[in-house]
Amino acid sequence: MVAVETKEKILEVARRLFHEQGFNATGVSTILREADVRSGSLYYFFDSKEDLLVEVLKLYVAMLRPVILDPAEAATEDPIERVFALMNLYRTGLGKAGCTLGCPIGNLALELGDNHPEIRKLIDLNFTNWAAGVEQWLNDAGDRLPHSVDRNALARFVLTVMEGAIMQSRAAGTLEPFDQSIAQMRAYFTQLEAQAAAEAGANRA
Secondary structure, X not given: XXXXXXXXXXXXXXXXXXHHHOOOOOOHHHHHHHHOOOHHHHHHHOOOHHHHHHXXXXXXXXXXXXXXXXXXXXXXXXXXXXXXXXXXXXXXHHHHOOOOOOOHHHHHHHHHOOOOHHHHHHHHHHHHHHHXXXXXXXXXXXXXXXXXXXXXXXXXXXXXXXXXXXXXHHHHOXXXXXXXXXXXXHHHXXXXXXXXXXXXXXXXX
């Protein structure tokens, strides 16, 4: 039990520090100090700092449903509004952080994605699972969206808007770019719903 708690503490500290400082800027000594453990404890569970990052990314995969998707689903029963509830969760976090930090997975993708194959694969898995959750909501919307719309591609578009909006708000130090981006995404969804309604009306005529 103590061993499990020690491993979980190291993982949580590493997750926070990688988010706050980046992977390369975070030294093992800092992780040891923040977690209040000896180096032997860290290397008992993890072969290297890179191995620790792999486990952190696996933790993010496990956290996606309970920490990110479930709260958005709890916020509303409307499948399309769940997309915007999800955006609001990111907006809230961004605001609390003073438009700093950003998306931890997006940060790691920019920092490490090109040169670490296993890490790149886990980053992609995080993005893929995120998009799959949104795609399910879009599928649940049924006839409210045009049948011609590729739900998977639209979910990826939502992810792109979110990541880009966060990046721009971090650069500007204000939520305005985020709000502008989400407002345009809202307008696009409104157009899609109007198109679906018009097509349904034409089919009934």
